[in-house]
Amino acid sequence: MAWETVIGLEIHVQLNTKSKIFSGASTEFGAEPNTQACAVDLGLPGVLPVVNAEVYPKAVAFGLGVGASISKISAFDRKNYFYPDLPKGYQITQMDKPIVLGGSVDIPLADGTLKQVNITRAHLEEDAGKSLHEEFQQSTGIDLNRAGTPLLEIVSEPDMRSAKEAVAYAKYIHQLVTYLGVSDGNMAEGSLRCDANVSIRPSGTTEMGTRTETKNVNSFRFLERAINFEVQRQQQVLESGGRIVQETRLFDPDRDETRPMRSKETAMDYRYFPEPDLLPVKIDEAFIAEVKNSMPELPREKAARFANQYQLTQADAQVLAADPDLANYFEDTVQHCHDAKTTGNWVRVELLARLNRDDIHITDLALSAEQFGILLSRISDKTISGKIAKDILDALWQGEAQSVDEYIEKNDLKQVSDSGSLAPLIEKIIADNPKQAEQYRQGKTKLLGFFVGQVMKETAGKANPQQVNELVRTKLS
Amino acid sequence: MKITDTVVKNIADLTQLTFDKRELASFSTSMSEILELVEQMQQVDTTGVEPMSNPLDATQRLREDVVTEENQRETYQGIAPETEDGIYLVPKVIE
Numbered sequence: 001m002a003w004e005t006v007i008g009l010e011i012h013v014q015l016n017t018k019s020k021i022f023s024g025a026s027t028e029f030g031a032e033p034n035t036q037a038c039a040v041d042l043g044l045p046g047v048l049p050v051v052n053a054e055v056y057p058k059a060v061a062f063g064l065g066v067g068a069s070i071s072k073i074s075a076f077d078r079k080n081y082f083y084p085d086l087p088k089g090y091q092i093t094q095m096d097k098p099i100v101l102g103g104s105v106d107i108p109l110a111d112g113t114l115k116q117v118n119i120t121r122a123h124l125e126e127d128a129g130k131s132l133h134e135e136f137q138q139s140t141g142i143d144l145n146r147a148g149t150p151l152l153e154i155v156s157e158p159d160m161r162s163a164k165e166a167v168a169y170a171k172y173i174h175q176l177v178t179y180l181g182v183s184d185g186n187m188a189e190g191s192l193r194c195d196a197n198v199s200i201r202p203s204g205t206t207e208m209g210t211r212t213e214t215k216n217v218n219s220f221r222f223l224e225r226a227i228n229f230e231v232q233r234q235q236q237v238l239e240s241g242g243r244i245v246q247e248t249r250l251f252d253p254d255r256d257e258t259r260p261m262r263s264k265e266t267a268m269d270y271r272y273f274p275e276p277d278l279l280p281v282k283i284d285e286a287f288i289a290e291v292k293n294s295m296p297e298l299p300r301e302k303a304a305r306f307a308n309q310y311q312l313t314q315a316d317a318q319v320l321a322a323d324p325d326l327a328n329y330f331e332d333t334v335q336h337c338h339d340a341k342t343t344g345n346w347v348r349v350e351l352l353a354r355l356n357r358d359d360i361h362i363t364d365l366a367l368s369a370e371q372f373g374i375l376l377s378r379i380s381d382k383t384i385s386g387k388i389a390k391d392i393l394d395a396l397w398q399g400e401a402q403s404v405d406e407y408i409e410k411n412d413l414k415q416v417s418d419s420g421s422l423a424p425l426i427e428k429i430i431a432d433n434p435k436q437a438e439q440y441r442q443g444k445t446k447l448l449g450f451f452v453g454q455v456m457k458e459t460a461g462k463a464n465p466q467q468v469n470e471l472v473r474t475k476l477s
Numbered sequence: 478m479k480i481t482d483t484v485v486k487n488i489a490d491l492t493q494l495t496f497d498k499r500e501l502a503s504f505s506t507s508m509s510e511i512l513e514l515v516e517q518m519q520q521v522d523t524t525g526v527e528p529m530s531n532p533l534d535a536t537q538r539l540r541e542d543v544v545t546e547e548n549q550r551e552t553y554q555g556i557a558p559e560t561e562d563g564i565y566l567v568p569k570v571i572e
Binding site: 019025 | 487491492493535536537538539540541542543544545546548549550553554559561562563564565566567568569570
């Protein structure tokens with residue numbers, strides 16, 4: 001049976017504030033255990049939370065970045081559960097009035113197209129501490145340095161249909177929050193963690209299957225592996241007549257599998273209620289406008305500008321603008337090439353294909369925008385053909401060439417546009433293939449391609465194809 | 478709504494509390510009484526009344542993003558039943 005995968009992600013982004021969301025303890029990474037856990041973070045009796053003002057501009061910037069609406073009244077709730085890394089016995093989070101509602105992002109897929117993923121909501125909450133299960137024989141160790149670190153939990157709609165799409169979405173969110181400066185995005189330090197809700201259903205059906213939630217995946221590679229494992233597992237269960245249990249699972253990278261987190265899953269009852277220690281926070285239009293003004297150009301604004309300024313198609317502009325680093329590379333290249341259309345095309349087709357093939361990011365690319373621009377301008381000024389340009393791009397890619405112009409000179413790659421030197425060659429080829437020439441003259445005009453091909457072969461691709469076309473046609477008529 | 482012994486047991490499990498049978502019965506009774514009071518209040522017609530999150534027309538004051546706390550680990554851990562190398566120890570959570 002063919003199955004369709006349905007994935008929704010909850011991404012926890014650590015906001016890059018100096019102090020915690022409800023206390024004045026430091027959020028700096030890597031401190032000695034429990035040296036940055038104050039009375040509020042420890043949940044000692046009588047302490048009261050005071051909200052860090054800095055979380056609001058950051059959460060609002062994210063909301064505006066995904067085109068969401070911002071709640072004018074943002075309040076906190078208590079989510080109650082008992083676990084030693086949460087000493088208060090409840091997490092302060094947002095249930096009823098999340099700060100960010102709705103919105104969407106357009107994620108670039110490997111095939112060069114864009115896919116819209118909708119965002120349900122994003123809310124502020126505090127992180128829990130860290131449990132150390134392996135380090136002690138008889139006990140679990142608790143480090144509360146991380147308790148109270150501000151998080152923005154971004155909840156997507158179940159819009160993704162493959163592990164690859166889920167990774168593309170997670171990467172996009174990662175890039176956006178780093179770009180907006182709301183998080184340092186350091187995944188190794190846990191600044192971005194994903195919970196993946198995965199279910200499958202028979203292809204062509206619309207009813208949702210039972211989902212599982214794989215928690216706390218902290219790398220893109222693990223996310224892809226965890227989802228793929230989960231899809232495989234669910235298929236096996238369903239195809240052998242079983243049924244999926246709605247449960248929380250944990251990904252084990254060493255064994256490359258997910259497994260249930262709790263041995264006996266008691267239905268969680270979080271008993272949410274409004275946080276009585278905190279009043280609602282009012283967010284007015286002036287504040288939102290202020291945040292908006294201080295934001296860098298967003299991918300979708302950039303796409304609109306590209307389409308307008310460089311006369312690109314909507315689709316080209318969106319793909320180029322979706323990744324800010326790629327967008328910068330494109331604009332830098334245009335500075336050297338002055339032909340935005342050719343540049344857009346080459347960045348989107350040739351460059352992206354090679355980047356995807358070798359799995360490298362544009363920022364790690366050794367080829368400078370300057371040399372790439374020069375290469376493209378040599379097509380525009382008809383020094384070389386598009387085909388030769390691709391060969392040179394490969395040479396630049398492999399590091400076999402440093403300077404485009406020197407490489408063209410050294411390997412004698414200049415396009416032959418001089419009809420004086422092409423004409424005798426064409427005449428010779430026609431003379432060598434009398435049968436084809438005859439057929440062409442009798443109306444089999446498709447054979448034009450045969451002659452052009454022969455000329456291109458003889459000139460090692462250096463002839464200007466358009467010119468060859470015309471010359472061959474004239475000579476044959 | 479009547480709070481049964483089962484409901485009380487479930488809440489006790491969630492909050493990691495234990496108590497004996499006699500206490501259990503008295504909890505179910507008093508909790509049921511509280512809910513009866515709430516039920517009575519729910520009969521008030523509140524159509525068109527905006528829900529109120531607090532009695533004052535006040536919003537939360539915010540704190541500047543500055544680190545004001547110093548490391549007081551030793552003091553805090555003085556009251557902890559068990560610690561090792563600065564880490565709090567609790568009964569093993571996962572077998």
